[in-house]
Amino acid sequence: MRGAAKTPVAQPPAADTAAPAAAPIEFSWDIHHACNYRCPYCFSHGHWEELARMNRYFPVAKWLEAWHAIRLRHGRARIKIACGEPFTYPAFFDLAAGLSQEHSLEIVTNLSCRKEELSTFLAGVSPGAVTLYASFHPRFAEFEPFIEKALLAKAQGVLAGVNFVAYPPDLEQAQRLKASFNAASLTFGILPFRGMYHGAVYPDSYTEAEKQAIHETARGASPKQVENLRWMVEPERTRGRLCRAGQAFACVESDGTVFRCGESKHKPIGCIFDQNLALSEEPRPCEKESCPCEFRWLVRE
Numbered sequence: 001m002r003g004a005a006k007t008p009v010a011q012p013p014a015a016d017t018a019a020p021a022a023a024p025i026e027f028s029w030d031i032h033h034a035c036n037y038r039c040p041y042c043f044s045h046g047h048w049e050e051l052a053r054m055n056r057y058f059p060v061a062k063w064l065e066a067w068h069a070i071r072l073r074h075g076r077a078r079i080k081i082a083c084g085e086p087f088t089y090p091a092f093f094d095l096a097a098g099l100s101q102e103h104s105l106e107i108v109t110n111l112s113c114r115k116e117e118l119s120t121f122l123a124g125v126s127p128g129a130v131t132l133y134a135s136f137h138p139r140f141a142e143f144e145p146f147i148e149k150a151l152l153a154k155a156q157g158v159l160a161g162v163n164f165v166a167y168p169p170d171l172e173q174a175q176r177l178k179a180s181f182n183a184a185s186l187t188f189g190i191l192p193f194r195g196m197y198h199g200a201v202y203p204d205s206y207t208e209a210e211k212q213a214i215h216e217t218a219r220g221a222s223p224k225q226v227e228n229l230r231w232m233v234e235p236e237r238t239r240g241r242l243c244r245a246g247q248a249f250a251c252v253e254s255d256g257t258v259f260r261c262g263e264s265k266h267k268p269i270g271c272i273f274d275q276n277l278a279l280s281e282e283p284r285p286c287e288k289e290s291c292p293c294e295f296r297w298l299v300r301e
């Protein structure tokens with residue numbers, strides 16, 4: 001999920017300037033704006049047609065060549081694929097299999113593919129190179145088939161966990177779903193909704209009771225996850241703070257355009273197909289009032 005609509009992936013806390021030089025560079029790749037679901041809380045909700053105009057389905061070989069050049073320049077990268085539904089991207093299996101030879105992949109998926117397809121996909125990627133973040137969307141996904149696929153991914157050691165969006169009208173299901181997923185030995189994370197609901201802006205408009213329900217559902221999560229959730233529910237001011245987005249991290253649009261981060265899409269910094277693509281050499285001040293998603297790149301003060 002992404003755009004005005006991406007299913008957020010749990011983020012670790014702010015980066016330290018003293019992060020090891022050998023830490024892999026990271027990219028968030030909005031592979032395409034297309035999905036077989038139509039969740040009302042999706043960043044792309046109401047904008048699918050407009051966003052789809054940015055989709056460019058370049059040949060797999062062209063993408064692999066571009067990402068190979070990244071490997072040569074920056075070493076093995078972590079590539080998060082988190083826009084639309086990646087498994088509906090044409091030739092996604094070939095693309096992921098090729099990419100996993102040189103990079104680590106984190107894929108956010110609604111797990112709507114068939115179980116057999118998931119097995120085929122997992123057999124094609126490099127062992128240890130792929131992590132799946134499974135998002136459960138109760139308006140579209142059936143519980144039992146979803147669980148089966150999540151358990152398959154878990155058995156193969158590729159599942160990071162199951163996530164659920166705290167869309168206000170769905171929030172009352174959160175605790176019950178968490179109990180059901182936990183009973184199946186699956187971890188269940190909750191992510192704040194970002195967008196408009198009944199004319200109100202979220203997460204700002206969560207009531208205290210809704211915030212409490214979100215934090216209650218997250219009970220038992222790691223301290224890092226709890227801290228991330230706190231930030232996502234009530235983002236801090238970031239304008240002027242130094243951030244390593246654009247230096248150690250960048251976003252890639254489906255047409256190859258590169259941006260500093262998901263909040264800087266008005267200001268491209270290059271193109272993934274450009275052999276001379278240059279990232280910043282040092283952290284730079286954030287230009288946004290607050291950061292809803294990629295705040296882990298802020299330099300810790």
Ligand code: SF4
Pocket residue numbers: 001002005007035036037038039041042043044083084085110135137
């Ligand atoms: S599954 Fe994800 S990308 Fe698809 S509509 Fe739902 S939130 Fe959006």
Ligand code: SF4
Pocket residue numbers: 238243244245260261262263264285286287288290291292294295297298
């Ligand atoms: S919005 Fe600001 S803090 Fe967030 S990733 Fe972008 S530059 Fe960094």
